[in-house]
Amino acid sequence: MKRFSAGDIVQVLALGKTGHVRIPHYIRNQIGRVTAYCGTYLNPEDLAVGNTAGRAVDLYRVAFAQTQLWPDEGIPHHDTLVIEIYDHWLAPAKETPNAPRS
Amino acid sequence: MPHDHDHSEHEALVIEDAAGNIEAQIIVDALQEVLIGKGLLTAFEVTSAIAKLESPGIHLGAQVVAKAWTDPDYRARLLSDGRAAIQELDIPVTEARIIVVENTPQLHNLITCTLCSCYPRSILGQPPSWYISKAYRARSVREPRHVLAEFGLDLSEDIQLVVHDSNADMRYLVLPEPPADLERLTLNALEALISRDHLIGVAREVV
Numbered sequence: 116m117k118r119f120s121a122g123d124i125v126q127v128l129a130l131g132k133t134g135h136v137r138i139p140h141y142i143r144n145q146i147g148r149v150t151a152y153c154g155t156y157l158n159p160e161d162l163a164v165g166n167t168a169g170r171a172v173d174l175y176r177v178a179f180a181q182t183q184l185w186p187d188e189g190i191p192h193h194d195t196l197v198i199e200i201y202d203h204w205l206a207p208a209k210e211t212p213n214a215p216r217s
Numbered sequence: 218m219p220h221d222h223d224h225s226e227h228e229a230l231v232i233e234d235a236a237g238n239i240e241a242q243i244i245v246d247a248l249q250e251v252l253i254g255k256g257l258l259t260a261f262e263v264t265s266a267i268a269k270l271e272s273p274g275i276h277l278g279a280q281v282v283a284k285a286w287t288d289p290d291y292r293a294r295l296l297s298d299g300r301a302a303i304q305e306l307d308i309p310v311t312e313a314r315i316i317v318v319e320n321t322p323q324l325h326n327l328i329t330c331t332l333c334s335c336y337p338r339s340i341l342g343q344p345p346s347w348y349i350s351k352a353y354r355a356r357s358v359r360e361p362r363h364v365l366a367e368f369g370l371d372l373s374e375d376i377q378l379v380v381h382d383s384n385a386d387m388r389y390l391v392l393p394e395p396p397a398d399l400e401r402l403t404l405n406a407l408e409a410l411i412s413r414d415h416l417i418g419v420a421r422e423v424v
Contacts, residue, residue: 156385
């Protein structure tokens, strides 16, 4: 069941899972904006341990403001980073001035 | 070599492991020797598989981009469904999806894979060693403008930089802006101007 659409504000969860997780630490807890729905894919956390019978999960592309991700001075305000996040790593979040504009 | 430490301390083999004796290679060599010894595999089959793996290259990506520059309908199809549009050119695509991201006068795209070495291999071949290096993987998201400057690209602050981390199932191709003399050039001439760096986004102007 697709939970998000392009434009929605989301927060990346810090699930603390071990193993072959594809959500890098730098993006956990961050708030961004969904830019696209990518469809459903088998969960790499299952595939990595040979489980090909797992449920396919929704995948989204999410954009984040670079100024929010890093403390560095002088990052242009419009620079963004876009990364793919599986549904179970996302929670709905409230609009924030820090999320990139849609 | 025996391991007396936890594997979580380091990652699986990447380019940095250049001592010559690479653990994974020793295992692969031993396995291959056993399989060939038992008649389950021939050395020729192994080299054929390697040749197949290594046959795609930048020429395919360049062909896609030159076509998009010269055919607006194709460009639209490429941007909406990269995989399908690439397959139209009889290029086999093994990736689940290819997302084509377009540079404009106001926007520049940069591709990276912070977790490993994800790359659109069907159309660009194997990634360059710097793309797999831990330095590029970390710095391309942390300080991408500095990385671009080291590649000789001083991106104006007026231009929005979008970094794409191909951390999961999508693969990415940058569609650069066409050269100013697009109309005067043949498809072959256009393809010759396009480099791998343009298609990853560490270069911008095609001249």
